[in-house]
Amino acid sequence: MTKKLLLDKVHVEGIRNFDVYRREGGYQSVEKALKMQQDDIVEEVKKSGLRGRGGAGFPTGLKWSFLAKPEGLSRYLVCNADESEPGTFKDRYLMELIPHLLIEGMIVSSYALGSTTSYIYIRGEYDWVSDILDKAIDEAKQNGFLGKNILGSGFDCEIYTHRGAGAYICGEETALLESLEGKRGLPRIKPPFPAVKGVWDCPTVVNNVETIAAVVPIINDGGEAYSKIGVGRSTGTKLISACGNINKPGVYEIDMTISVEEFIYSDEYCGGIPNGKRLKACIPGGSSVPILPANLLLKTAKGETRMMNYESLSDGGFATGSMMGSGGFIVLDEDQCVVRHTLTLARFYHHESCGQCSPCREGTGWMEKVFQKIENGKGEMKDIDLLWDIQRRIEGNTICPLGDAAAWPVAAAIRHFRDEFEWHINNREECLIRNYGLAHYADPLEAVVS
Amino acid sequence: MAEEQQLFKITIDGITIEVPQGTTVLNAARMIGKEVAPPAMCYYSKLEGSGGKCRTCLVEVAAGSTKDPRPMPKLVASCRTVVMDGMIVKNKTSERVIDARNGIVEYLLINHPLDCPICDQAGECHLQDLGYDHGLAGTRYEFKRRTFVREDIGPYVQLHMTRCILCYRCVYVADQLTDHRVHGILDRGDHSDISTYVSKAIDNDFSGNMIDVCPVGALTDRTYRFKNRVWFLKPMDAHRDCDKCCGKVTLWNRGDEVYRVTARKDPWGEVQEIDGKTAWICNTCRFEKKKASDWTIEGPTKIDRHSVISANHYAEKVQPPDPLNKVLFGRKPLLLMDIHEVSKVNTPDIDLSKIPGPATSTTFIDRDEAKDIEQAEAERLLINDHKELP
Structure with a gap:
């Protein structure tokens, strides 16, 4: 059993209430942090090796140290709770069940960054979660952990929740800041980066919910201790939201030392594939990252066991690897059709493209239409190459990573499952009646289950 | 005298220019001239904040600056990228750029x-x-x-x-x-x-x-x-x-x-x-x-x-073949002779004031030459006849 840092007390009765949370040892990190120097906290986070949990995996301590500190400008901390990636629901779980952990992390991080006004930008659809957070903020304020002169340290901090309007693009940090300022959620052109010019043109740090929550155990136990958990540069614990064809979907906290195989098949985590089916493919880090067929998922191209951590999942680049991403673990069994699956994703990205830059605006819609054509039994062989061409010219040519996120799943689906596309084209009638896709990708490892 | 503005050196498609600090790559390219300036659909130099959206002005940065000569991994929008000293930019010389631009034009046109x-x-x-x-x-x-x-x-x-x-x-x-x-x-x-x-x-x-x-x-x-x-x-x-x-x-x-x-x-x-x-x-x-x-x-x-x-200057334009050689069957074109070199009109052997009446073409050529011309004409007709045979 892995040591849990974030979700340890989730199931304590009434943990959503301040009193219970405080009794269980909550808000100790605030008391500890306010006695420390601000730079020491940043140093501690650097030492911990904590990496951004939102998807890109950028070292958090480094990000904090990039924050510009000009005279006369206030600095802001913004928590990115606009969790809209298909397959990712870890932040909701955390905010819903243990909201004070996030508030505690926000206070410590705000103190470290010198932000007296911090925002939680929460996804519009999470309206009840927003209410839970508001209540938690109120309770913290009543108990002197927020507001003026926190615990007599002279540090003032206010936290506000801001509900988005339900756009996926507002999870991109600069679009989030635009939306926070009350404008259309269009990504800004970088540079300048938010660390120099963010919300209201002031230096801003944007962090994921889980990243900010992870600051709490780092301060409590020290960065050294945190960095010892996990392996290599993947330190600490990571929340994985597992879904798809598994027996036990849900949010799991792992310490990044277990293998993918163990994660899928062990009873402690996903509990294997239901109905005795075999594993066909998996998206290991939320819908934007490349899909991997079973053989490449469990073993890297070099034949090593693939582990659940940043390095191992991205081993082999995009040719034979994938990414840790935001931890949305989507499992497909042998009955699932990769073409239909990728169509769903293409439709999602088409719908969510903000329309600011041309490759993404036009390309995502085009890809969806070509997918519809193949899926509806009207595909031609040239369409596969066309899809490849469209995604290739979107990737890397857009303002924000949404273009890349739209292109990668399509690229990976064609790269690894090309014959399934061809099967759809060669068996037009059959693919309309029975859209199973090809089962031969399924993994021979079924023995583990039975 | 105000502080002298620092000039940055930038090389675009092999042409080096010095531009003031803060100039964008696109404007530097425009200073060089039309041949290297990337196209821009959304950028408008007179409108603040414009640019970066259409992505037609993407260029490849082969070297970021003299201090940090690493290339940039992605193509960058030249209208919003500021010149660094010693930057090397590839626009039309980069296949990646041309390919991306072709793609963007295709997206814009669909x-x-x-x-x-x-x-x-x-x-x-x-x-x-x-x-x-x-x-x-x-x-x-x-x-x-x-x-x-x-x-x-x-x-x-x-x-x-x-x-x-x-x-x-x-x-x-x-x-x-x-x-x-x-x-x-x-x-x-x-x-x-x-x-x-x-x-x-x-x-x-x-x-x-x-x-x-x-x-x-x-x-x-x-x-x-x-x-x-x-x-x-x-x-x-x-x-x-x-x-x-x-x-x-x-x-x-x-x-x-x-x-x-x-x-x-x-x-x-x-x-x-x-x-x-x-x-x-x-x-x-x-x-x-x-x-x-x-x-x-x-x-x-x-x-x-x-x-x-x-x-109207299309690349790889196919020129129509010159039909003259075909119709002449290898003969030397008589019509294209320089009349001044061939004719004796300008350097007559005879005194024009001494001939009776106005001078005609026969005035200048002697009998032998006239015969030669007749014979050549006859031969030409003969060849033509021959060629027209099935």
Whole structure:
């Protein structure tokens, strides 16, 4: 059993209430942090090796140290709770069940960054979660952990929740800041980066919910201790939201030392594939990252066991690897059709493209239409190459990573499952009646289950 | 003397230039000249904050700067990338850039109606130019194109949303030139729509400049619609005293009639800077002064802009074969002789004053030569006969 840092007390009765949370040892990190120097906290986070949990995996301590500190400008901390990636629901779980952990992390991080006004930008659809957070903020304020002169340290901090309007693009940090300022959620052109010019043109740090929550155990136990958990540069614990064809979907906290195989098949985590089916493919880090067929998922191209951590999942680049991403673990069994699956994703990205830059605006819609054509039994062989061409010219040519996120799943689906596309084209009638896709990708490892 | 501005050295497609600090790569390329300047559909140097959206100006940065000569992994939008000292940029010399640009033109065109034959913008359309330079001969898009209903926004401007490439320039014009903006982008993604809020008319003295900045034919002049083609019109620089704007315009005439009035454009299709200020013009000048007598005409405008109309220089153009050799069957063309070298007319052997009557061609040649010519003629006919045999 892995040591849990974030979700340890989730199931304590009434943990959503301040009193219970405080009794269980909550808000100790605030008391500890306010006695420390601000730079020491940043140093501690650097030492911990904590990496951004939102998807890109950028070292958090480094990000904090990039924050510009000009005279006369206030600095802001913004928590990115606009969790809209298909397959990712870890932040909701955390905010819903243990909201004070996030508030505690926000206070410590705000103190470290010198932000007296911090925002939680929460996804519009999470309206009840927003209410839970508001209540938690109120309770913290009543108990002197927020507001003026926190615990007599002279540090003032206010936290506000801001509900988005339900756009996926507002999870991109600069679009989030635009939306926070009350404008259309269009990504800004970088540079300048938010660390120099963010919300209201002031230096801003944007962090994921889980990243900010992870600051709490780092301060409590020290960065050294945190960095010892996990392996290599993947330190600490990571929340994985597992879904798809598994027996036990849900949010799991792992310490990044277990293998993918163990994660899928062990009873402690996903509990294997239901109905005795075999594993066909998996998206290991939320819908934007490349899909991997079973053989490449469990073993890297070099034949090593693939582990659940940043390095191992991205081993082999995009040719034979994938990414840790935001931890949305989507499992497909042998009955699932990769073409239909990728169509769903293409439709999602088409719908969510903000329309600011041309490759993404036009390309995502085009890809969806070509997918519809193949899926509806009207595909031609040239369409596969066309899809490849469209995604290739979107990737890397857009303002924000949404273009890349739209292109990668399509690229990976064609790269690894090309014959399934061809099967759809060669068996037009059959693919309309029975859209199973090809089962031969399924993994021979079924023995583990039975 | 103010502090001397630092000059940065930048190499674009092998041509080095020194530019002031803070210049963007695109503007540095424009300083070098047309050959290396990347195309720009959304960037407009006179509108603050524009650019970065269309992605046609993407370039490859082969070396970031002298201090940090690493190449940038992604292609960057040259209109929003600031020059660093010692930067090496590849534009037309980079295959990646050309490939990406071809792709972007394809994306821009998949939902464009391509109704150039009836579009008022044809001939001065940036998308048309871009399509000629980078487009495919046919389209790979086989689905229904996105269409919108035409909309009259205000008394002077008509919006063809179907043609729009969402460059946002007109939004910036309304933000930065007029006192309040009443139009903008509605909706999201590829169904975005430029429109006014609840069909409100755009009624502002400077709204006509939206037509000038529109790179395609999405915003057109209602007073000029379908009146003429731009290439039939003769542009003339003219001015009048205007209390609202600078009054310096280009008139587009055919004969004595003024068909339309626009602001003066620079080689990049942008409104010129005159006396340090951008020469935007007001709606009175643009739409209401359509008589030559309203204006003081300065003279013909020098058009110095690459356009489809002036182009006609296609790459890899196939020249038709010269038919002369074929029809002559290898004979030396008699007609193409230099008459001065061959004829004795200029250096006659005889004294022309001594011959009776006027001189004729036979005066200059002796009998033998005349025979030779006759024989050659006979031979030629004989060869022709021979060739015509089956």
